[in-house]
Amino acid sequence: MVSISDVAHEAHVSKMTVSRVINHPEQVSAEIRTDVQQVISQLGYVQNRAGKALANNRHYNIAFILLDDINEIEPYYAHLLMHLTDALRNEGYTLEMRHDRNFDLTNVDGFLVCGARHSDFDILNNLPIPVVIYGTEAGITSVDIDNKAGTYLATQLLINQQYQRLLFLGMAIDEPFETNREAGYRQAMQETGREPEIHHLPNNEQIAFQFLQNSHLSANTGIIAATDRLGLGALRASRHQGLAVPDEVGIVGFDGIYIHQLAEQSLTTVQQPLKEIAEKMVQLLLAELSGESVTSEYVVPELIHGETTIK
Amino acid sequence: MVSISDVAHEAHVSKMTVSRVINHPEQVSAEIRTDVQQVISQLGYVQNRAGKALANNRHYNIAFILLDDINEIEPYYAHLLMHLTDALRNEGYTLEMRHDRNFDLTNVDGFLVCGARHSDFDILNNLPIPVVIYGTEAGITSVDIDNKAGTYLATQLLINQQYQRLLFLGMAIDEPFETNREAGYRQAMQETGREPEIHHLPNNEQIAFQFLQNSHLSANTGIIAATDRLGLGALRASRHQGLAVPDEVGIVGFDGIYIHQLAEQSLTTVQQPLKEIAEKMVQLLLAELSGESVTSEYVVPELIHGETTIK
DNA sequence: GAGAAACCTGTTACCGGTAACATCGAGAAT
DNA sequence: ATTCTCGATGTTACCGGTAACAGGTTTCTC
CATH class of the missing domain: 1.10.260.40 (lambda repressor-like DNA-binding domains)
Incomplete structure (x- = not known):
């Protein structure tokens, strides 16, 4: 060398x-x-990264901490990781993955955190090195998708497509991203003078499937799901009950994880722009590392038209 | 610090x-x-990793190169990555992800490669730093699953469950892992005096679904799929044609990627022991790095009983 | 009991890079 | 012409760690 x-x-x-x-x-x-x-x-x-690190009192290494269950979020985890690595590599940094709550400071310059819950924020707020989280929480630099805008768009789409009954399948957790996704739906409903109908479920396609088997479905229903997994459950339940999708039931998911695979019909969904998210997270973290003061950023979700909505 | x-x-x-x-x-x-x-x-x-690196003329950084399409293999990619990172971290190394064929040698001590094809082996064989691949190829240190043993087990299972017709859904590519998976099926068939029936398809559940719609299915059929994606397509086709799974049609997939999610019924499958694979890959790479001469290793796949086979 | 060997610890120099300071020459100011 | 300033380059020392060698005791050997 x-x-x-x-x-x-x-x-x-x-x-x-x-x-x-x-x-x-x-x-x-x-x-x-x-x-x-x-x-x-x-x-x-x-x-040579080591020489540079030693001279600059840096490590040129960032820890990516995944606090979600990896089984829950594999599909976008893999993509996010890839984009984060690419973005950091361009700046001469490596990315190290972790999946515990130790927040071990050795040999890292900063943290990128995904899946943090309320209970984590105290620790995150008091770390002596820069942190950028994916999600929203006051006091911590973050990049987040505009969840409310996402479900607002999704709800509007189904309204425009003339479905009579509009159902929101939310998650049974008390976290900002869930609340905001619900809020987007509520707002679109309210603006058009409709009564919201909301059900909270664990984030699991089977559970959504079973729930919707219990006479919750009928023709002319639009379903706004807080996640693709719930949306997929809704798709299965509709088909299982002989309801044509999208002619009789329209479905919009959220996350954009099943675009490339798996669904019997491709799911219309609110996609998270993972590349943009990754790049923004890296940009914010490096800015913090060089002492700049930064503010959290939002990215705009994009509606991807699949086969579970009309046209 | x-x-x-x-x-x-x-x-x-x-x-x-x-x-x-x-x-x-x-x-x-x-x-x-x-x-x-x-x-x-x-x-x-x-x-301090940088100090140690400089003194030892090392980088304490390994590049993981993903040559498969990330969309194809997200689910196990995420898990493999996690296990590789953990194993390397225990030894004081970081893992850096890449997804190109540059094989840039700067700031890395070795390569871990996943998804290499025939055409890559020339380059891989002539790299000046240690390489361990996931898969099989003469001349390159590798860790691989015993693919033949996997489909052999799968085929035996379906034979024991008394399905009359036993169908193999293979992939339409000429790579060792495909050939070996086919070979395991052939051997089990031959040993019980049966005629093999093999179809090659692109690795896609929709394509498998459509293929099996064309009168390839009947009651009392066992399907050995070379991948879970093909297996999932078979499951959908069976259900769609009103064939009860597993009573009328039995299905075994390969890879173990859909255990935690998604399938309408959980797929019986030959699971890749990703943690063991990751640990072996790291162990071999570090051994090569310290100058030991190593030989490729195989790991034994495990049959995971889901809801697409009897009992 | 002297010399050799073994054992333990410290000193020096270096890995690759950069900050801080030193040096030097050229043009500007007076 | 002399000093001043400034721009461009070099020198030194250090970041954190370790190999190679040096030095000082203790133990062994005959």
Whole structure:
């Protein structure tokens, strides 16, 4: 592996000049700068992360902490992880995965957290290194999807498609993302003078399926599900009861995890833009690391039209 | 963060003695050793990876390269990744994810590769740092599941359950894992004097579903699927045609990715023991890194009884 | 009981990089 | 012409850890 000394020697300058060309190119004369840059690309020099880490009192390593059950969220976990890694790699950082609540500070510069619950926020708020969470909570830098806007869009879609009864399948947990998804539905209903009808269930397609078997379904029903898993349960129940989807029952899920696979019909859904989320999380974390003060950000969900809504 | 110097100072010894207590404890007198160990745990000292990396001419970072389409294999990708990370973390390494064919050597000590195809092996064979692949190929250290044993078990199960016709749904690719899965089926068929019936399809539940709609199904059929996705398609087709599963049609998948979710009935399947696979991969890679010569390993698949086979 | 060997601990130098300071030459100011 | 300033580069020291060697005791050997 070629080191900064090799470059320095080859370019007949000191290591320090090479370092400057990389980190503060404006401090180096144009002539020497191009010389050195040429030698760098000629030798294929890449900075050694360990050396840089030691000199800068950094680790160039970020811990990604997954607090959700991995079985619950595999599909988007994998994608989020991939996008986070890519974004960090571009900045010379590695991503280390964890799935416990130790928040071990050794050899990491910051935390990216996914699936944090109320009970975690106290600890997260008092960590001595930067933290960015995926989700919403006052006091912690976060990136979140606009959940309310998502279900609002979904509900509007089903309203426009003339379904008479509009049902919301929510999750049986007390977390902001659930409350907000419900709020989006409520708002769309209220604006069009409809009575909301809300059921809370565990986030499981089988349970949703069974619940809807108990005479909750009828023709001309639109179902707004708080998650794709619930939406998938609704799809199965509809088909099982001989109700045509989307002609008699329309369904919109939330998350966008089943687009590529599995569903008997592809689910219309509110998709989480995972790449954008990952990039924003990394951007915020690195900004915090360089001492900037940052504010939480929201991303806009996108309605993906599948085969469970009309047209 | 407490450094080795802090420990040395507190324990009234040199840095070198502390280093020895950690890396070569047998070289230090019992008395001093316990002293130092006590100071270490008292101060909560943990080695700095960057310092260690620089001194040892290592990076303590491994690249995990995913060459499969992430959409194809999300579910087990997420789990494999988690187990790999855990195993490496125990040894002081981080795992860095990639999904391209660059095999960039900078800042990594070795590669773990998943989803490599024939065309990749030339490059992999000539990399100057250790590589362990998930799968089989002569010349490259690998960990693989015994695919043949898996389908052999699956086929035997369906034979024992008295299904008359036994169908194998294979994948339409020419890779060892496919050939071996087919071979396990063939062997079990041959040993019981049956005629194999094999169809090759793209690995997609919808395609399997449609294929089986064309009069390929009948009562008293056992289906051995080369993947869970094909198995899921078979399950849907059976149900759609009013064939009772498992009473009239028995189905066994392969991979174990749908155990926790999604299927209308849980799929009986040949499960890949991902934790064991991950641990073996890491163990082999680290052994190679310390100069030992290693040989590829196989892990034994386990039959998971779901609701698509009898009892 | 002297020399050798074994054992234990400390010292030095280095891994690759960068901050802080030192140096040097050229042009500006007076 | 002399000093001042500034821009460009080099030198030194250090980040945290470890290999290689040095030095000091103790134990063994005959």
